[in-house]
Structures are given as structure tokens and as C-alpha cells.
Amino acid sequence: MNAMLSIADTNSHNGTTVTNFRRILGTKGAVVQSGFTDLGTSWGRYVSLPASGTAPNAFDVQMVGHYQNIPNTKSFQQYDGNYYAVLSAYPTSLLKATATAVTYSAVDFGMASFTLLKSGTDDILYYCSTNGQLRKRNLTTPTSPAESQVSLLIPGATCAGSSLIHYTTGGQDYLMLIYAQNALNGIIELKITP
Numbered sequence: 001m002n003a004m005l006s007i008a009d010t011n012s013h014n015g016t017t018v019t020n021f022r023r024i025l026g027t028k029g030a031v032v033q034s035g036f037t038d039l040g041t042s043w044g045r046y047v048s049l050p051a052s053g054t055a056p057n058a059f060d061v062q063m064v065g066h067y068q069n070i071p072n073t074k075s076f077q078q079y080d081g082n083y084y085a086v087l088s089a090y091p092t093s094l095l096k097a098t099a100t101a102v103t104y105s106a107v108d109f110g111m112a113s114f115t116l117l118k119s120g121t122d123d124i125l126y127y128c129s130t131n132g133q134l135r136k137r138n139l140t141t142p143t144s145p146a147e148s149q150v151s152l153l154i155p156g157a158t159c160a161g162s163s164l165i166h167y168t169t170g171g172q173d174y175l176m177l178i179y180a181q182n183a184l185n186g187i188i189e190l191k192i193t194p
Helices: none
Strands: 003-009 017-026 034-036 044-046 061-063 073-079 082-087 090-097 102-106 111-119 122-129 134-138 148-150 158-169 172-181 184-191
Touching: 017 090, 073 111, 073 158, 082 111, 090 111, 111 158, 111 172, 122 158
Parallel strands: 003 044
Antiparallel strands: 003 017, 017 034, 044 061, 073 082, 082 090, 090 102, 111 122, 122 134, 134 148, 158 172, 172 184
């Protein structure tokens, strides 16, 4: 497969295999059309990140064996016709894979999970950082405004877990996430529409 990230037709799952793989990031060459699902996440890893703008399947991927420490994709989203991912080895880089190039945006802290949404014409990144903060960054104009922390509205609460969900209801945007406070976990819903 030679893939750092790939997708497959989950409707084809027969209990052990899936078909119709599409490699999103990886090495040049043919893509296998079926594979065993017990391999977990990705089947390879970047030795280093490609230069921003590199073709999505034109950079070396180091393959890993079935029982080796397989690098995982911490968070993945299809958004606005492109694929976005955070890889465990590069938690401060949001990778964007288009049909022609891989680019990435740097953030201030490591990402545990993320979600992207549209605000007017801007692409907004929300992420739970590895230090427990909920963060916001405008990817269209990344320095204006600068990245900021979003209050969870509960004193002492921190982002926990690997889920950050965006949804819209009644014309309002919300985030739903797992939080931790005093060694307990809960689910919080934040209205993010001004």
C-alpha cells in the first residue's frame, strides 16, 4: 500500500478485508485494491515531513511491519473537498492533502484532536491541545487574529480525549468535546457562534 494515509470503501468490509483503497499520502506506485483491516491505522510513516507543496504521493514513506509500533493518525477530517490530518509524530502540524500537493499549517501546541469549520469566508481550526486547552486559529488569515485559547466556561476544566465534534443547529455553531475536571470526565457543548 505504501500509504501514510488512505481511505477505503467501508461498505465492502466482509469481516476481515475491505476494497477500493485510495491512497491520500504515500509513495509513488500502484495502490492495492484490498487489504486486511486488522493492521489498525496507517501502514507506513514519514521519516520527515515533506516540504510544503510536495505532491501527495511523491515523498518517501518508511514502511512498518504488522507488529511494529505503527504510527497513528491522531485526528482526520475531510473538509471542503480536501483531506486534513494530524499525525502522532508531528502533532503541531495540520497536514492538508489536495489532489496536487501536501501543505501544512503549524499551530502553537500539539493537537490531540481537531475540527475545521467555515466562518464567513474563513477556514477556522479548533483543536484540543495536548496540554488540555481548547484552541482556535484562523487558517485563512493565520496571524490576524492570532491563535487564541477558548474558554471551556467551567473553572478548572481541560480538554480531554480525542473527540472534538462540530455541528450546526438552528443556524448556530456548536462544539462538543470531552472535558476533565477533578479526575472526572464529562461532555461539554459550547456555542461558538457569536
